[in-house]
Amino acid sequence: MRVALVTGGSSGIGAATAEALLAAGYRVAVNFASHPEVAQSFTARTGIPAFGWNVADEVACQAGVARVEAALGPVEVLVNNAGITRDAMLHRMSAEQWREVLDVNLGGCFNMCRATIGGMRDRRFGRIVNMGSVNGLSGQAGQTNYAATKAGLIGFTKALALEGASRNITANVVAPGYTDTAMVDAVPPEAMARILATVPAGRLATASEIARGVVFLVADESAFINGITLSINGGKYMA
Structure with missing residues (x-):
């Protein structure tokens, strides 16, 4: 049974992904950086263990992975879902944001x-999915920082896909459109109405619809899918 680790996995798309992987037969762990009560509730509900550390801290990541592997076994599937927003127009954005x-x-x-x-290289197997965003492809006013990171993930993933291919390690991006999560709930209603008007499907995605794409990409049988960006956005942006 393969071990999967989902960062930012106790809520939203991460939680849906972790639950979908569990249902698909993986041993699953999630990471969280804040709101430990949410992580505790998630574990109580699903049985999926949650481990707290900040993914921005390299040393904490090394130690966190070691804890996960001690509890569950070697991490063979990694879903980099953790992400934040600090929205502001560039002329008002601080260096800290x-x-x-x-x-x-x-x-x-x-x-x-x-x-x-x-x-993964030693075991000659790995599946990595990095969570992008439609706004990393199309851009979004007020999100130069966020869009830059999500666009950067695509180049990172393509390079990593080339490095890992000979050892049966794949790296792919899932780029969700606007999804019904707490992050999107923070968007003002008038702004959300404008966004939905640009989505041909006429609605937000569900977190489980995004998770379905992740489960597909990490399967053993998906070994020949490498370096792609899978856009799940209801037709909002096509390129």
Whole structure:
């Protein structure tokens, strides 16, 4: 039974992904960085263990992966879902808002891949999915920091896919459109109405619809799918 680790996995898309992986037969662990009461509730409800650390901290990531592997076994599937927003128009954005988003969204992906890639190479198997965003493809006003990280994940993933291919390690991106999660709930209603008007499907995605794409990409049988960006956005942005 393969071991899967989902960062930012106690709520939203991460939680749906963890539950979908569990249902597909994986041994699953999730990471969280805040709201331990949410993580405890998630574990109580699902039986999936939750481990707390900040993915922006390289040393914490190494130690966190070691804890997960001691409890469940070697991590063979990694889903880098942890992400934050600190939205502001660029002319008002602080250097702290810029750095914080880059450190978590892009730096966290590096830290987690760096903590697991050695074992995957040794075992000659690995599946990595990095959670992008439609806004990393199309851009979004007020999100130069967030869009930069999500676009950066695509280049990171393509390079990593080339590095791992000969050892049966794949790296792919899932780029969700606007999804019914707490992050999107924070969008003002008038802004959300404008967003939904641009989505041909006319609605938000469900977290489980995004999770379905992740489960597909990490399957053993998906070994020839490598370096792609799977857009799940209801037709909002096609390229």
